[in-house]
Amino acid sequence: MSTTYSISDLARELDITTRAIRFYEEQGLLAPERRGQERIYSARDKVSLKLILRGKRIGFSLAECRELIELYDPTSGNHIQLNSMLAKITERREQLEQQLLDIEQMKLELDTAEERCTQALAQTISQVGQ
Structure with missing residues (x-):
């Protein structure tokens, strides 16, 4: 008999x-x-639930998790599922790398805006003080 679980067990x-x-x-x-x-x-x-939770942690959508679950086939060694997972991991890594670049660019723009505001404020204060 195969192992089964109740919802509370899982x-x-x-x-x-x-x-x-x-x-x-x-x-x-x-x-x-x-x-x-x-x-x-x-x-x-x-x-499937473990795969969903892992996928969620690394940023996969529910649709991507569904796709991977549908490819689950332990009789074949899950080669198709594993290859698909590797492709999704590569894609997610590329997205994260781009987000990191975008964040760095945004930080530079914030630094520039902050510097300009600080200079303008200092100039305004010095003009009021004259």
Whole structure:
């Protein structure tokens, strides 16, 4: 028999709320079995949830997480999923590098604006004092 989890088991094990798990289920990222009102999560659901949480931490969208989950195929060694993940990691890294450049440029512009304001303020104060 394969391992199954209740929603509270997964929430406790992965340190997230049951509400978050239900949200991912509503988004179609998880598909637990139902026994009456009880949700029964499979090992695959747990792997999907781990992938969602990891993706979220590194800035992937839910659509990107969904795409990676759909590629999950343990029988093939997950080669397609892993290659897709590597491509997304490269893309995300490039986005972050560009954001860093943009932030550095913004800091330079702030420094320039601050310097001009400080000079203008000093000039205004000296003119008032004359």
